[in-house]
Amino acid sequence: MFDSRNPVYKNPVGATPAGQNIHFKITLPRGLGCTAATLNLQEDGGEQFHWGMFWCGMNGNDREWWECDFTPPRSGLYFYSFSLQTNRGMLGLSRAFGGRGELSGGDKWQLTVYEPGFETPRWLPGGILYQVFPDRFYRSGQAKKEIPYGRKMHDEWGEEPQWQPDETGEITNRDFFGGDLQGIVQKLPYLQSLGVTCLYLNPIFESHSNHRYDTADYSRIDPLLGTERDFAHLCREAERFGIRILLDGVFNHTGSDSVYFNREGRYPGPGAYQSKESPYYDWYSFSPWPEKYDCWWGFLTLPCINECSESYQQYLCGKNGIVRKWLRLGAAGWRLDVADELTDPLLERIAEAAKEEKSDALILGEVWEDASNKIAYGQRRRYFQGRQLHSVMNYPFRSAVLGFFTGMRAKDAMEILLTVQENYPPQVLRCLMNHLGTHDTERALTVLGGEALNGRDREWQSRQRLSPTQRGIALRRLRGASLMQYTLPGVPCIYYGDEAGMEGYRDPFNRRCFPWGKEDAALTEWYRSLARLRQTARAALEDSPLVPVAAFRRCLCYIRQGKTQRLLIALNSGSAAEQITLPAGWEKATCLLGESPSGSILTLPPIGFSALLL
Numbered sequence: 365m366f367d368s369r370n371p372v373y374k375n376p377v378g379a380t381p382a383g384q385n386i387h388f389k390i391t392l393p394r395g396l397g398c399t400a401a402t403l404n405l406q407e408d409g410g411e412q413f414h415w416g417m418f419w420c421g422m423n424g425n426d427r428e429w430w431e432c433d434f435t436p437p438r439s440g441l442y443f444y445s446f447s448l449q450t451n452r453g454m455l456g457l458s459r460a461f462g463g464r465g466e467l468s469g470g471d472k473w474q475l476t477v478y479e480p481g482f483e484t485p486r487w488l489p490g491g492i493l494y495q496v497f498p499d500r501f502y503r504s505g506q507a508k509k510e511i512p513y514g515r516k517m518h519d520e521w522g523e524e525p526q527w528q529p530d531e532t533g534e535i536t537n538r539d540f541f542g543g544d545l546q547g548i549v550q551k552l553p554y555l556q557s558l559g560v561t562c563l564y565l566n567p568i569f570e571s572h573s574n575h576r577y578d579t580a581d582y583s584r585i586d587p588l589l590g591t592e593r594d595f596a597h598l599c600r601e602a603e604r605f606g607i608r609i610l611l612d613g614v615f616n617h618t619g620s621d622s623v624y625f626n627r628e629g630r631y632p633g634p635g636a637y638q639s640k641e642s643p644y645y646d647w648y649s650f651s652p653w654p655e656k657y658d659c660w661w662g663f664l665t666l667p668c669i670n671e672c673s674e675s676y677q678q679y680l681c682g683k684n685g686i687v688r689k690w691l692r693l694g695a696a697g698w699r700l701d702v703a704d705e706l707t708d709p710l711l712e713r714i715a716e717a718a719k720e721e722k723s724d725a726l727i728l729g730e731v732w733e734d735a736s737n738k739i740a741y742g743q744r745r746r747y748f749q750g751r752q753l754h755s756v757m758n759y760p761f762r763s764a765v766l767g768f769f770t771g772m773r774a775k776d777a778m779e780i781l782l783t784v785q786e787n788y789p790p791q792v793l794r795c796l797m798n799h800l801g802t803h804d805t806e807r808a809l810t811v812l813g814g815e816a817l818n819g820r821d822r823e824w825q826s827r828q829r830l831s832p833t834q835r836g837i838a839l840r841r842l843r844g845a846s847l848m849q850y851t852l853p854g855v856p857c858i859y860y861g862d863e864a865g866m867e868g869y870r871d872p873f874n875r876r877c878f879p880w881g882k883e884d885a886a887l888t889e890w891y892r893s894l895a896r897l898r899q900t901a902r903a904a905l906e907d908s909p910l911v912p913v914a915a916f917r918r919c920l921c922y923i924r925q926g927k928t929q930r931l932l933i934a935l936n937s938g939s940a941a942e943q944i945t946l947p948a949g950w951e952k953a954t955c956l957l958g959e960s961p962s963g964s965i966l967t968l969p970p971i972g973f974s975a976l977l978l
Contacts, residue, residue, distance in 0.1 A: 365457060366390045366446070366465030368473050369786060378909075379476035379736075379748075379789040382439045386475075388415075389431040390446060390457065390465065391423045397451035401430040405475070408441035408744055417446075436477040439749040441737060443472040462779060463786065476736050478789045479750030485697070485724045487608065489794040490906055491561030492850075492895060493857035497803050498565055498589055499540055499574045500877045501860055502547030510587045512572060512630070515540050522879065525574075525872035527822045537573040541877055545590040545598045556605045558863065558888075559895025562855075563602060564610040564699055566803055568595070571619055572630075575803070575871075577701065578619030578665055580630075582679075582686045592693065599694025608696035610726060613687070615680060615714070616705045617660040617668045618647075625667050627654075636667075647676045660702075671710045680710075681717040688721040697726030699797075703753065704731055704740035711752040728797060729753040734760060736787040748792050755795035758854055760784050762800055765848050766811050768920065769841040769937045769971075778915040778922075785853060785910055794907060796854030800845055800862065803875055807868045808845065808859075813838025817869055825869035839865070840971040843890055844935050847957065847973055850894040851901075851924060851933050853910055863891040897956050901977055904929035914944055919968070923947075932976040934958075936968035943967050946976075953978045 366389075367373045375387045392398050401417040417430040436442060446457035446465070458470035503521060516526070516539045526539040545568070555563065567576035570584045585595050599609050620627040624644040626635025636644045637654045649658040649670050660666035669676060680686050687698065698718065700706060706714075711729075718725040729747060731738055735756045738745045747753040764772070764780035785793060800808040806817060813834040817825070830838060842862075849856045861876075865884030868874040898905060904926040913921040918938030924931045932950055936942045944966045951964050953976035959968055966974055 365392060365467075368459070368463040369782060378786050379478060380436065381480040381482070382436050382477050383480055385433050385435045387431065387433050388417070389420075389429060390417070391427045391429050392448065394422075394426045394428055396448065396455075398428070398430070398448050400449040402447045403432050403434060403444060404447055405434065405442050405444040406472070408443065410440070436475070439477050439479045440746070441744065442475040442477060444475060445472045463782070474737060474787055476748065476787050476789065478748055482748075482750030482789065482791065484754040484791040484795045485726050487696075487724060488562060488726060488855055490898070490902060491855055492559045492898070493562045493564055493610075493797055493799075493855050494555055494558065494560040495564045495799070495802060495857055495859045496548060496566065497543075497860060497875050498545070498548070498568055498576075499543045500875055501543045502551050502878060502880065503542045504544050504546035504550055506544060506546045506590070508542065508544075508588055512570075512587065514538060514572060515588070517542060522877045524826070525876060527826055527872055537575055537872075540574050540588060542588060543877075544588065545585070545594040549598050549601050552601055552605045552607065555607060558858065558891055559898065560607055560858075562608045562610055562696065564797075564857065565612060567612045567614055567701075572621050573619075575875075577614050578617075578621065579614050580619050580622040583689070595690075596693045603694075609694065610697050610699055610728070611690055611695045612701060613698040613714075614701040615669065615710070616671070616702050617666045620659075620665045620667055627667075643675065646670060646673045660705075671707045677710060677713055681713045685717060687714055687717045691718060691721045691725055696722075696724075697728065699757075700727065700729045700753070703729030703747070703756070704738060704745060708746060708752070711747075715752055726795070727752070727754050728795070729756045731756040732759040734784065734787060748789055753792075755792045755797065757802070758784070758796040758798045761796070761798050761849075761852065761854065762805070765845050766800060766808065768848075768918075768935075769812055769845050774918055774920045774937075775915040778912055778920060781852065781910060782912065790907070790909075793853045794855075797857045798849050798852060798854040799857040799859060800842075800849060801859040801874065803859070803871070805874065806870060807866055807874050808862055809835070809838045809842055809865065810867045810869060810874075812841040812845065814867070814869075820869075822870075822873075825873050828867075828869060828873075830867055835867075837971070839884075839887065841937070842887070844937060844971060844973045846891065846894060847933065847975065848920075848935065850898055851905065851931060851975070852922075853908075853924075856894075856898075858891065863888050893957065897975060900956060901929055901931045901975075903927065904931035904977065913947065917942065919944060930978040932978075933973070934966055934968060934976075935973045937971060939970045941967060941969050941972075950976055950978065 403415040405413040415432045417432040420429045420431045448455045457465045459473045460466040570581040570586045623631045626633045627637040634642045636642045636648045658668040715727050764777040768777035813830045861878045865887050904924045908924045908926045911923040919942045921934040946964050956975040958974040
């Protein structure tokens with residue numbers, strides 16, 4: 365009766381700019397005796413629209429067409445359904461699985477409307493991202509100067525990170541291995557061999573924990589990593605290798621041990637904790653000062669920023685502010701930590717400052733859910749309407765891909781992927797960070813081959829390693845999962861060491877040192893072959909939507925169709941062989957990876973795959 369993902373029924377499909385006409389069409393059984401049909405739209409938090417539909421002819425002998433046009437007047441979210449006056453009374457046509465319509469009291473469809481002229485940087489699509497946790501990637505051997513007190517340096521690269529509480533009973537994250545910016549420079553040829561075009565760095569500013577999400581000074585590179593000169597050198601050298609640098613902006617909170625708050629008294633001060641006369645006092649919210657203050661998720665070491673503070677916004681976004689400074693020194697953009705905890709005005713000001721400094725600067729947010737309809741702290745977010753984020757980390761993608769290889773039904777995985785495609789503007793979709801793991805999640809290999817974490821403690825996590833059997837299964841699954849990662853809409857992002865076969869549950873076991881000299885060479889070469897596939901099939905992958913072909917049992921098949929190339933990907937995540945009947949013409953395709961078809965039949969072995977190019 366209706367399919368929101370089919371242009372016969374809704375044209376254009378997916379998100380649209382404000383002011384663009386959308387044609388809606390439904391087909392109803394003649395036996396319903398429909399005498400009137402209405403398109404009902406609810407603007408999120410705003411106006412309701414009721415659009416009468418016109419009877420426009422028969423669809424075969426026993427079905428009829430009704431249609432209308434609607435032009436969304438402004439950006440935002442709209443939710444819609446249809447009402448029908450029939451010989452059975454008033455009926456509703458609403459959303460069922462897969463975006464199709466059914467006569468029930470089901471869900472409404474979502475229509476995402478963005479501002480006309482909303483553009484995203486063109487340099488990221490088609491490339492490959494690589495995420496580095498700086499302390500654990502590579503240690504150059506360059507002498508470290510002016511190291512702040514309170515840090516424990518490991519003697520050997522690759523030792524187990526500290527995971528047990530110290531003598532105070534706290535886990536301080538104060539152990540360091542000494543990875544640095546010059547070390548990243550030395551490994552640029554390696555990153556280039558993987559096809560990397562953008563390097564996403566976890567925080568690099570002065571902080572007193574190894575993760576550096578407790579910023580001590582936004583204006584200064586952490587001394588263990590190097591200097592401002594080292595950063596500018598990294599950006600210049602990376603550019604020579606065709607690689608851009610994406611920085612992590614932690615702008616929702618600082619460290620308590622910081623220039624700004626200075627609870628520990630490390631800095632000359634005065635910080636907000638020390639004096640109400642501090643220039644940073646209004647950056648924080650005290651109740652009462654100084655003992656009680658708003659802090660991130662209850663962590664006293666992470667006092668929250670009062671984002672409405674004009675002095676803070678000016679410090680961050682002004683002409684000589686933090687956002688502009690590091691772009692000026694060579695960064696290509698910012699990944700914004702906990703974007704759902706940044707206010708709309710601050711997000712817009714960050715984006716505006718970045719664009720003014722560098723017209724193609726990327727602003728990418730950390731959002732774990734569907735970012736098109738995210739509600740945070742009771743407020744609907746407007747990330748994709750055109751003034752805030754260019755794109756986000758694609759956690760729904762991770763859930764779908766890893767889920768597909770660990771028991772999720774193929775059709776449910778496909779539904780997640782297609783829902784994101786339907787809800788996100790196309791320019792956002794092509795910049796999505798498609799990752800299988802990050803510093804906040806278990807390693808992909810561990811998820812694909814190990815026991816589920818299920819809330820187990822750090823002591824249990826520290827003892828876990830995949831058995832040879834588990835690792836063999838996990839490696840086969842990772843090949844299929846990474847093939848999806850490299851061929852679905854968006855940009856693949858490798859979490860450092862995944863390509864080398866690293867394992868690990870949560871922090872700090874997912875943040876171990878890169879195993880230089882002990883890499884899984886075959887797996888690393890597999891990732892290089894995926895980079896070559898993206899180059900070979902570039903015309904098929906560029907600006908093309910995901911077209912589903914099949915999703916049954918443990919099999920997925922989809923096509924990416926460009927103007928001059930078509931790429932078909934088929935995957936079997938199950939333990940038994942499966943056969944897929946290919947669409948007409950694909951028997952003549954070139955096999956890039958995996959199994960070749962026999963005529964129109966493609967047989968996939970257990971945990972098998974195929975990549976075909978026409």
